Structure formats: structure tokens, C-alpha cells
Amino acid sequence: MSASPPITRDTEVWYHDGNVVLVAEDVAFRVHRSILEASKSAVFRTLFEVPQPLPAAADHLDGCPVVHVSDCAYDMREFLAVLYSGPRAFAPSATYTLPKLLAVARLSHKYELEDVLAAATARLAAGEFPLSFATWDAHQSAAGSDADAVRLAQAIPAVNLFRRIGRHDLLPAAYYHCYRLPARALLEGRRCPESGVLERFTSAEALAECIAIRDTFFQNQGWMFRGFAEIEMEGGGGHQEDCERLWGDFHDAQRNFSSACWSVDSGFGLLASRREEFAPFERCEQCYSRLTERWDALRQDMWTWLPVICGLPHIEGWDTTSDDGDLSE
Ligand SMILES: [Zn+2]
Known part of the structure; x- marks a missing residue:
């Protein structure tokens, strides 16, 4: 016994x-x-x-x-x-961490408390899993780097939950974080530093789907990084003394594809702002805005295509501000 x-x-x-x-x-x-x-x-x-x-x-x-x-x-x-x-x-004054919100959403669904579930998912949509790129960017910048470990650990339970409750509109950002996880973490799960819970996919089907979506992300990131690496310093005057050297360093770094990918946040931060990386250019307004505007346009494009990359049906209200071309342009 x-x-x-x-x-x-x-x-x-x-x-x-x-x-x-x-x-x-x-x-x-x-x-x-x-x-x-x-x-x-x-x-x-x-x-x-x-x-x-x-x-x-x-x-x-x-x-x-x-x-x-x-x-x-x-x-x-x-x-x-x-x-x-x-x-x-x-x-409005009540604050929630991501693990808490997901926990509340999970159990309010299980115990059939629709109003609590609606309130929790509204919070999730206004923060970590938004439909608009502007909300995404503002939230990610404000959350700080500590938040990223928690966010990555919650990617799998977020996918589990949103699939279970049929909220496909919340899935793209969750799949994006899954793609940033190492393959081993997708298979074995990841422990949340906040709750201590080992978070794993609840079905083999969800895992298989996530792995397929991860492949599609990998196919797309090549276009995105190549498009960015090809950007050149603008001709004409008005530059600072060291602009040319900085552009040389920039192109060296971009030529090393893997370091370009991994230098953005942890994992392949296709949607990260990269502002820290561009900081050396800050003294020349012309160069700094050339880099940031180009990268932001590419990120916005990536965001527009996120539901398609994730193989999801049309999402009403998804931010398609930049829908004028594909990522290879
Ligand atoms: Zn310059």
C-alpha cells in the first residue's frame, strides 16, 4: 500500500x-x-x-x-x-502576471465561469497576446527582459488553453513564442520560473502542429533577415565621423546569419525591437532612423503574416496595417 x-x-x-x-x-x-x-x-x-x-x-x-x-x-x-x-x-487597478492570468483562464473555463474567462482573456488580448502590432510592441518593451523567461515558459500552456477554448485570435503570438523555444523544450516542456510548474503540450496533435508552424517560421525568417542585411548607408552629407565604420560592423554581423538571428533577444526575435543593437547609430539621426524604420517595417510585415504563418483561418480585427507585399520584398 x-x-x-x-x-x-x-x-x-x-x-x-x-x-x-x-x-x-x-x-x-x-x-x-x-x-x-x-x-x-x-x-x-x-x-x-x-x-x-x-x-x-x-x-x-x-x-x-x-x-x-x-x-x-x-x-x-x-x-x-x-x-x-x-x-x-x-x-483596472488589479494587476496580474502572465502565469496567474492563464491559471485563472484555465480554471474559469473548466468550472464554466464565462464572465471570469471573458475578463481574463480580455486581459491576455490587451497584453501578451494582442491582435495589433502597436499593442504588442508597447507591451513587450514595457515588460522588461525578466518577463521573457516567464513568457517563454508560458508559451506552451497558452497554446493549450487557446486551442481548448477556441480562441484562434490569441494563438499567433503564443505560437511565435513557441517557435522561439528550443525543440527540446517543445517536446519535454518548460518549467515556469514563477509557478514552478512543468508546462507541456496536452496533446500530441498540438505538439505536431506547433512543430510544423515552427518550420514555417524558420522558412520566413530567412527572407526577413536577408531583406534587412541588404540595407545600405545613405549617400550624401550629414553623417557622423564613424558612420561608415558602424555600417561596416553592421554588415559583418548581418553576414553571419546565425549571430544576426540570435543577437535579437533570446532566440530568433523576429518581432523584437532591436533598439539596443542599433544604439551605436543613435548619434546620427539619419542612420538610426534608416535602420529602425526598415526593421520596424519588416516586423510589421511579419506581424501581418503571423496568422498565415501559423496556418490559422482569417482573424477578424487582426492588424494588417502593412499588407502591401510579402516578406521577400
Ligand atoms: Zn550616419
């Missing part, structure tokens, strides 16, 4: 006057049945109706009936926090 791991009382969601204990993994959450029922989740209602497995002695903790759920403890903690916040949960 194998012993179950000991159950830990959660330090955040443990109400001393709670009257039911939810156990997710080996973490117990003592909550109020009335709060769960007020959420109008049909799934919660059913959970309380279904008798829990025997032995009866294990069915109580601190005098409260225990209900075992199959969710991970991290997800359940964040989800319960939202239920307890009620309408204030998504007030």
Missing part, C-alpha cells in the same frame, strides 16, 4: 471559518461553500453532490468535508483568489 503525500494547508487561501476544503495536488484550501456556490459554477455544484472516495476518515480536515480536484495547486490558489475578490477581481 503506497502512502499518499501529506496534505499541506495553503498559507494564502485558508479561511478559519471556511466550511469546505478543496485539495489540489497535496495542497488544501479551506474556503466557504457559499462563495463557490455564488460563483454559479455548475461544476462546483456537481462536485458537492458527488460523494467523495472512501475511506470516510480521510474525507475531513479540521472538521470540514474534503473535496479532491484534479487541478494543480497553483491554478486553484489564483482561481480562488479571483472568486473571493468578486467583481473587484478585474478592476
Whole structure:
């Protein structure tokens, strides 16, 4: 007979006057049945109706009936926090990290809380997984480099979730982050530094699709980087003393295709701003704007084509500001 791991009382969601204990993994959450029922989740209602497995002695903790759920403890903690916040949960002042938003979205879908799911996905669409390039760019620049490790670790669960809930409009940015992951991470999963959860594809089909999309990204990145490497310094006056040398360095770096790819963020940052890389040119306005404008135009093109690269059907409202050509131009 194998012993179950000991159950830990959660330090955040443990109400001393709670009257039911939810156990997710080996973490117990003592909550109020009335709060769960007020959420109008049909799934919660059913959970309380279904008798829990025997032995009866294990069915109580601190005098409260225990209900075992199959969710991970991290997800359940964040989800319960939202239920307890009620309408204030998504007030403009309430901030959420990406793992928390995805956790809340996952469980609100599972427990059939449509309004919570809508609020969580609206936040995701306004930040990490937008339809417009401008929103993408503003959010990515503001989030900082620490955010990237979390973002990359959440790429796989984001794809899992958006496929499950049928939100194809949120998938392009999620697939883009998957393409930035090493192939091994797609196969074996990646642990989120924030939640500690090893995030993996939930179906072989999703994994296969992601690998196929990754190939299409690789085919497209060649066009994009070649188009950028061919850009030359403008003739005429007005340049700084070292412009010519900087352009020489730039072309050397671009000629080394792999270093050009990897120098942009971590992984192939086709949609990254590269502003740090262009910083040496800042003293010459003419050269700096030539580089940044060209790269931004290529990024915008890439964004326009993102749903096509991901093999997705037409997305209503997708940003097609720059739809006047393909990436090879
Ligand atoms: Zn110059």
C-alpha cells in the first residue's frame, strides 16, 4: 500500500471559518461553500453532490468535508483568489502576471465561469497576446527582459488553453513564442520560473502542429533577415565621423546569419525591437532612423503574416496595417 503525500494547508487561501476544503495536488484550501456556490459554477455544484472516495476518515480536515480536484495547486490558489475578490477581481487597478492570468483562464473555463474567462482573456488580448502590432510592441518593451523567461515558459500552456477554448485570435503570438523555444523544450516542456510548474503540450496533435508552424517560421525568417542585411548607408552629407565604420560592423554581423538571428533577444526575435543593437547609430539621426524604420517595417510585415504563418483561418480585427507585399520584398 503506497502512502499518499501529506496534505499541506495553503498559507494564502485558508479561511478559519471556511466550511469546505478543496485539495489540489497535496495542497488544501479551506474556503466557504457559499462563495463557490455564488460563483454559479455548475461544476462546483456537481462536485458537492458527488460523494467523495472512501475511506470516510480521510474525507475531513479540521472538521470540514474534503473535496479532491484534479487541478494543480497553483491554478486553484489564483482561481480562488479571483472568486473571493468578486467583481473587484478585474478592476483596472488589479494587476496580474502572465502565469496567474492563464491559471485563472484555465480554471474559469473548466468550472464554466464565462464572465471570469471573458475578463481574463480580455486581459491576455490587451497584453501578451494582442491582435495589433502597436499593442504588442508597447507591451513587450514595457515588460522588461525578466518577463521573457516567464513568457517563454508560458508559451506552451497558452497554446493549450487557446486551442481548448477556441480562441484562434490569441494563438499567433503564443505560437511565435513557441517557435522561439528550443525543440527540446517543445517536446519535454518548460518549467515556469514563477509557478514552478512543468508546462507541456496536452496533446500530441498540438505538439505536431506547433512543430510544423515552427518550420514555417524558420522558412520566413530567412527572407526577413536577408531583406534587412541588404540595407545600405545613405549617400550624401550629414553623417557622423564613424558612420561608415558602424555600417561596416553592421554588415559583418548581418553576414553571419546565425549571430544576426540570435543577437535579437533570446532566440530568433523576429518581432523584437532591436533598439539596443542599433544604439551605436543613435548619434546620427539619419542612420538610426534608416535602420529602425526598415526593421520596424519588416516586423510589421511579419506581424501581418503571423496568422498565415501559423496556418490559422482569417482573424477578424487582426492588424494588417502593412499588407502591401510579402516578406521577400
Ligand atoms: Zn550616419
